[in-house]
Amino acid sequence: MYPAKSKPAGRPGPRREGGRGGHYKRKSCRFCANKEGIDFKNTAQLRNFVTERGKILPRRITGNCARHQRAVIRAVKRARTIALLPYATS
Numbered sequence: 639m640y641p642a643k644s645k646p647a648g649r650p651g652p653r654r655e656g657g658r659g660g661h662y663k664r665k666s667c668r669f670c671a672n673k674e675g676i677d678f679k680n681t682a683q684l685r686n687f688v689t690e691r692g693k694i695l696p697r698r699i700t701g702n703c704a705r706h707q708r709a710v711i712r713a714v715k716r717a718r719t720i721a722l723l724p725y726a727t728s
């Protein structure tokens with residue numbers, strides 16, 4: 639029933655190559671997954687989201703969803719103001 643349309647046999651389209659890493663395995667937000675709360679007093683937890691220098695890691699690295707990333711940022715900032723975490727040093 640199908641008209642035998644022969645596809646141009648050949649190679650699949652040009653493959654984009656190069657670039658290391660590229661895709662990262664999509665991690666799901668740990669807070670969504672665990673129903674874990676974000677506590678600004680919990681520096682052990684917050685340290686997972688900042689560098690040793692105190693910089694907040696971007697969402698693409700932490701794997702948090704937007705909502706929880708924002709919550710983390712707030713918690714880190716709050717923790718900084720009460721000197722639980724260092725301010726980012728350059």
Ligand SMILES: [Zn+2]
Pocket residue numbers: 667668669670671702703704705706707
């Ligand atoms: Zn989340």
